[in-house]
Amino acid sequence: MSTIDAPHRAKADRPAASPAAGQPLYADRVKVYPKRVFGRVRSVKWAVLVACLALYYVLPWLRWDRGPGVPDQAVLVDIAHARLFFFWVELWPQEIYFLAGALILGAFALFAVSSLFGRLWCGFTCPQTVWTDLFMWVERWIQGDRNARMKLDQGPRDANWWTRKALTHGVWLLIAAATGGAWVMYFNDAPSVTHAILTGRASLEVYFFFALFAGFTYLLAGWAREQVCTYMCPWPRFQAAMLDENSLVVTYRDWRGEPRGKPRDAATGDCVDCFACVHVCPTGIDIRDGQQLECIGCGLCVDACDSVMGKLGRPKGLIAFETLRNLSASAAATAAMPPGEARFKAGMAARHLPRFIRPRTMMYAGALAVVSLVMLGAFLLRSTLDVTVIRDRAPLFVRLSDGGIRNAYTVKIVNKTREEAPLALVLQAPEGFRMVVQDVPDDAEGRPLLSRRADGIAQYRVLVTVPGGQRVADSTPVTFRLLDATGRAVASTSSTFAGPRP
Amino acid sequence: MPTKIEKDALTGTDTTGHEWDGVKELNNPLPKWWLYTFYACIAFAVVWMVIYPSIPGWKGTSGWVAREAVVAEVAAAQARNAPMMARLREATPAQIQADPELRAFAQAGGRVAFANNCAGCHGAGGQGALGGFPSLADDDWIWGGSLEAIQHTIRHGVRANESDDQRQSIMPRFGADGLLTRAQVDDVAEHVLSLANRATDPAAAARGAVIYAENCVACHGDRGEGNREVGAPRLSDQVWLYGASKRDIVAMINNPRAGVMPAWQGRLDPAMVNMLTVYVHSLGGGE
Numbered sequence: 001m002s003t004i005d006a007p008h009r010a011k012a013d014r015p016a017a018s019p020a021a022g023q024p025l026y027a028d029r030v031k032v033y034p035k036r037v038f039g040r041v042r043s044v045k046w047a048v049l050v051a052c053l054a055l056y057y058v059l060p061w062l063r064w065d066r067g068p069g070v071p072d073q074a075v076l077v078d079i080a081h082a083r084l085f086f087f088w089v090e091l092w093p094q095e096i097y098f099l100a101g102a103l104i105l106g107a108f109a110l111f112a113v114s115s116l117f118g119r120l121w122c123g124f125t126c127p128q129t130v131w132t133d134l135f136m137w138v139e140r141w142i143q144g145d146r147n148a149r150m151k152l153d154q155g156p157r158d159a160n161w162w163t164r165k166a167l168t169h170g171v172w173l174l175i176a177a178a179t180g181g182a183w184v185m186y187f188n189d190a191p192s193v194t195h196a197i198l199t200g201r202a203s204l205e206v207y208f209f210f211a212l213f214a215g216f217t218y219l220l221a222g223w224a225r226e227q228v229c230t231y232m233c234p235w236p237r238f239q240a241a242m243l244d245e246n247s248l249v250v251t252y253r254d255w256r257g258e259p260r261g262k263p264r265d266a267a268t269g270d271c272v273d274c275f276a277c278v279h280v281c282p283t284g285i286d287i288r289d290g291q292q293l294e295c296i297g298c299g300l301c302v303d304a305c306d307s308v309m310g311k312l313g314r315p316k317g318l319i320a321f322e323t324l325r326n327l328s329a330s331a332a333a334t335a336a337m338p339p340g341e342a343r344f345k346a347g348m349a350a351r352h353l354p355r356f357i358r359p360r361t362m363m364y365a366g367a368l369a370v371v372s373l374v375m376l377g378a379f380l381l382r383s384t385l386d387v388t389v390i391r392d393r394a395p396l397f398v399r400l401s402d403g404g405i406r407n408a409y410t411v412k413i414v415n416k417t418r419e420e421a422p423l424a425l426v427l428q429a430p431e432g433f434r435m436v437v438q439d440v441p442d443d444a445e446g447r448p449l450l451s452r453r454a455d456g457i458a459q460y461r462v463l464v465t466v467p468g469g470q471r472v473a474d475s476t477p478v479t480f481r482l483l484d485a486t487g488r489a490v491a492s493t494s495s496t497f498a499g500p501r502p
Numbered sequence: 503m504p505t506k507i508e509k510d511a512l513t514g515t516d517t518t519g520h521e522w523d524g525v526k527e528l529n530n531p532l533p534k535w536w537l538y539t540f541y542a543c544i545a546f547a548v549v550w551m552v553i554y555p556s557i558p559g560w561k562g563t564s565g566w567v568a569r570e571a572v573v574a575e576v577a578a579a580q581a582r583n584a585p586m587m588a589r590l591r592e593a594t595p596a597q598i599q600a601d602p603e604l605r606a607f608a609q610a611g612g613r614v615a616f617a618n619n620c621a622g623c624h625g626a627g628g629q630g631a632l633g634g635f636p637s638l639a640d641d642d643w644i645w646g647g648s649l650e651a652i653q654h655t656i657r658h659g660v661r662a663n664e665s666d667d668q669r670q671s672i673m674p675r676f677g678a679d680g681l682l683t684r685a686q687v688d689d690v691a692e693h694v695l696s697l698a699n700r701a702t703d704p705a706a707a708a709r710g711a712v713i714y715a716e717n718c719v720a721c722h723g724d725r726g727e728g729n730r731e732v733g734a735p736r737l738s739d740q741v742w743l744y745g746a747s748k749r750d751i752v753a754m755i756n757n758p759r760a761g762v763m764p765a766w767q768g769r770l771d772p773a774m775v776n777m778l779t780v781y782v783h784s785l786g787g788g789e
Contacts, residue, residue, distance in 0.1 A: 395629030398786055401642040401739030408627075408639070408786055438784055439605065463786055468740070 031153070032226060032284035034136060035146035035276075039303025048124045049133055057178065060185035064088075067418060070455070077187050083455075090455075092416060095382070101375040108371060112364035114242040116356055118249040118321070119297030122235065128228050129296060131179070131221035132282065135172055142168045146279055172222045173214075180214030226283035230294050237293070245324040246355045250297050252277075252288040252319050255331040255347050259339070263312055269339045270318050276308050277301035277319055287319055315344065326351040385452075386414040387482050387491040389462075397498045403468030405499045411437075411460045411480060413491075415452040421485060422451040425462070428479040429497065432470045436463045450482070464497060472499040590773035595649035598780050605780060612781025615774050619766070620782075628785040634743055634761035639786040642741040645669050646730045647789035653779040659765030660733075668765060671733035676717065677756025686713050691751045697726035697738040 062074035064087055071078060076085040084091040084099070091098055113120050122129060143149045143164045152161060184193055184206050196202035197210060220228055229236060243249065252271075261268025271288070278286045280300045285292060287301045305319040333350035337343040392408040400406055411425065424447040427435040437448035438461045452458055462480075466472045476499070481492040507519045510528055518527045531537075555562040580587075586607050590598060598604045617626065623635045630637030636644060645655050660669040676682040682690065692703050693710030701707040721729055726737030735743060743761075744754050766775055782788075 392627055394625065394627035395637075395639060398629065398637065398639045399740065400640050401736065401741050403740040406640075406786060438788075439599070439602075461784055 029227060030284065032282065033146045033149050033279075034282045034284075034300075035279040035304075036140060037280040037300050037303045037307075039306055041299035041303045045124060045133065045298065045300070049130050052125060052127075052130050053134065057182050060182060060190040066090075070418075071189060073189055075186060076189070079187060090416065092414075098375070098379065101371065101378070105368070105371050105375065108364060108368045111242050112361060112368055114239055115244065115247055115360050115364055118243060118247050119236075119239060119295070122229065122239075122296040123250075123298035126296075128220060128233070129282075129298065131175075131217060132225050134175065135221040135225075136282070138171045138175070139168055142171065169222070172218055176214040176218035176221075177210075179217040180210040180212070183213040184210050226294070226296075229283060229296055236296075242360075244358075244360065245328075246358055248321045248323055248354055249291065250287060250295060250299050250302060250319065251291070251322045251324065251327055253317070253322065253327065253330065253347070254288070254290075255327070255334045256344055257288070257318050267339065270309070270314050270344070272308070272312065274308055276304040280304040291324070322351075323354050326354070383491070384416040385482070385491050387480060387493050388412045388414065389480055389493050389495045391495050391498070397500070399500075400465070400468065404465055404470075405472055406463055406465045407497050409462040409464065409480075409495060411450070411462050413450060413452050413458045413460075413482065415454065415456060415458070418454045420452055420454050422449040423482040423484055423490065424448065425450050425460075426481050426483060427464060428481060429464070430476060432466055433476075433478065433497065434465045434467070436465070437461070438463070447483070466497070466499070472497070474499050474501050587771065587773040590776050591771070593776065595653050595776055595779040595783070598776055599649065599783070608777040608780040609784060611774070612777040612779075615770070615778050616781055619770065620778070623763075628782065632745060634759055636743055637741070637787075638782050640741055641787050641789075642736060642739055643730065643787065643789070644728075644733050644735050644743075647783070647787050649779055649783055649788070651730070652782050652788075653775065655763070656775050656778055656782075657765060657767040660763040661760055662762060662765040664765035664767075669733055669763075671721075672760065673721070673734075673754075673758035674717075675757050677752075682713065682717070682755070686710075687752055687755045690714050690718065690755055691748050694726065694737050694751050695748060698740065 059075050060073065063072050064074035064085070065072055066085070071085060073085060074087050076083075078085065082093045084096075110121055139149070143152055152164060155161065181194065181197060184197070187209075188206065193202060193206060197206065202210075224232075257269045257271030259268050260271040260273040263272045277288070278284075278301075280303070281287070282298060282300065283294045283296060285294045287295065299321060302317075302319050302321065306316040309316045309318055329350045329352070330347035334343045334347045337346060388411070390410045390412075392410070396407075398406045398408070413423065422443075424443050424445075425435070425437060426447055427433060429435075435448070437450065440448045440450055440460065443449045450458065450460055464478065476497040477494060478497050479492055479494045481489045484490050506517075506521070507529075508517050509515070510517055510526070513528060516529045518529045520527045532540075550556065551560075553562050553564045554566055586604075589604060590608060590611075593601070593604060598608050616624075616628070620628075624630055624638055625635070628638035630639075636642075641647070643651070645651055645660070654667070655669055658664050658668040661671075662668050674681060676690075677684070677687050689706045689710035690713050691710070692701055692706040693708075693714045695701045696704075696707040696710075721732050721734035722737050723729055723734070728734050728736030728738075740746070742750070744750055744759060766778075770778070
């Protein structure tokens with residue numbers, strides 16, 4: 001943001017906020033009363049809001065048939081059975097890196113989008129924004145628009161005030177409860193946990209997380225609102241590192257709007273100082289002060305200004321999604337010009353198409369592509385059958401009556417499928433090594449047949465013996481392989497055979 | 503005591519009176535949320551102290567006792583396992599081994615019971631220890647390695663002064679009681695070594711063979727194959743309870759040692775004995 005050249009007038013007029021100037025370091029929150037707004041951006045925001053909320057509330061109710069004895073919930077984190085179900089995917093705890101990979105993907109996608117289009121995430125899809133928007137809609141529906149709400153708050157605490165406030169908070173709490181309830185559903189079977197919560201039979205954990213998420217939804221969307229973005233969230237801080245002068249950000253075209261004044265005054269710019277942009281702002285800032293941390297990039301001021309410009313018969317886009325590079329180009333082209341049609345045309349003509357292809361965006365796109373490919377590869381090559389071997393360490397080896405040496409192993413077959421067909425275990429070791437698996441039958445060729453557990457781990461005790469008289473090193477590498485019915489090796493693992501020190 | 507409390511000109515707040523190299527501290531009030539959280543913690547602590555046994559001598563209004571909580575948890579765990587334990591009590595070890603569900607339970611429970619009761623002498627993995635603690639993981643058994651034999655040994659013990667069912671064997675003190683001379687003991691030891699093809703003095707071994715035939719055959723057998731009926735160890739193999747050297751063998755003939763294993767019947771639940779039987783059998787030596 002090197003070329004930022006936005007007007008700092010309003011801010012510069014204020015006294016600097018420092019103790020030296022006699023100002024306290026603490027400022028009370030000034031309550032924001034955002035005004036209702038209509039327009040293209042608002043419509044998009046409504047659509048995104050409905051889509052996000054629908055996704056969040058409906059997803060746990062989707063069913064996905066996985067056969068008997070397995071949860072039929074499409075998206076479920078089954079903590080008790082240590083499984084993560086996502087439609088056709090079923091992850092075990094040791095595959096949690098897929099989740100980490102998805103988060104890394106999300107992060108890079110966020111970086112890429114931010115460097116191209118600014119704070120789209122903050123302004124449109126962040127849960128804080130979505131739920132705050134929903135809560136404001138409820139507020140407006142019950143208490144009226146900006147002026148009515150301000151009047152209500154300044155007026156007496158009468159029956160009207162109490163009714164409207166109680167109603168607002170009641171609806172908020174209902175939404176919050178639905179939000180907390182939906183969260184719990186991602187970790188429990190949705191229909192049964194809903195029934196359990198409503199009938200008071202859910203577990204303490206369920207009620208705790210239900211209350212936790214419901215409580216924080218109510219607190220953050222109802223009370224904290226823009227303070228979450230301004231004071232609590234780290235993202236606005238380091239987001240500045242992703243944005244540059246080529247990113248699309250919500251900006252006030254000061255070269256066109258200044259100086260502000262009456263609509264009929266020929267010496268003034270297009271900004272009529274109507275404060276429509278300030279009144280609709282959910283964080284209560286003035287976009288005309290230039291780029292600022294508090295701006296979440298929701299673009300509602302764009303709609304507000306456009307409707308005013310439309311009424312005045314002036315071209316729209318005094319506030320717009322614009323790059324800072326274009327902003328300074330326009331400003332430079334119109335620096336010496338008086339307000340009017342000519343200045344507007346010259347300013348607009350100085351603009352260029354946003355440069356979407358730049359080293360920064362390419363790097364983000366590259367990282368995104370690499371991570372996607374790695375993730376995809378890891379997912380496609382993910383093994384659904386593993387064999388692990390743990391060698392007994394106490395005793396390291398057993399000396400038999402004929403002087404032979406025996407090692408014991410615990411073999412585990414990790415089966416992530418519902419396949420149950422038994423597998424033959426074969427030992428790949430030097431001549432003379434004999435293997436016995438306890439408590440299993442042999443197949444036609446005399447190999448021990450190990451049955452699998454569907455979606456589970458089967459455990460076997462395996463004894464490997466070297467007869468007396470055969471010399472054996474203190475450590476001999478051995479390999480265990482699992483063969484399917486066709487004799488193909490489906491999994492293998494290596495271990496060692498321990499003997500006495502020579 | 504801070505004495506120089508003054509009003510800060512810029513903020514209008516009192517100072518605390520503390521001063522470090524000219525730096526003074528403002529006496530700003532604590533943030534309200536912090537202060538009230540602190541008060542809430544104090545109130546919580548007071549309530550806690552009243553309800554729970556917080557001070558020596560004070561039992562608390564709730565009557566909660568840590569020990570009772572543990573006892574209740576143990577009882578709950580036992581109640582949970584009760585049906586399984588009942589089945590394990592009724593079944594024979596062979597039946598347990600044939601049933602995958604029972605076997606898995608017995609293996610898991612047996613491992614814990616073994617660690618609690620047996621590992622002290624027989625080792626964590628049943629490897630035994632030199633000096634009279636037999637390995638349970640090898641294929642050499644003094645009293646038998648079948649499920650029934652193992653169960654019997656666990657129940658009744660070895661030389662445990664328990665009952666007539668106990669494992670009982672006594673080897674005469676050939677040297678100490680003067681049954682054999684020192685030279686004879688030496689010759690017999692040489693013969694015993696020869697049973698496993700380890701003799702170094704064929705003449706002595708031949709002399710020892712005669713003495714062995716007269717004194718030892720009854721229990722240890724013609725070729726030192728041992729006799730599980732009387733708990734006579736096999737002498738022709740490579741597993742030695744009290745050491746394999748000639749010196750160790752001579753010491754055993756002179757003044758035999760006889761280890762003792764307690765009888766676990768009565769100490770352990772029969773189901774536990776069955777679980778131990780199946781677990782020991784799986785260590786590697788089961789017959």
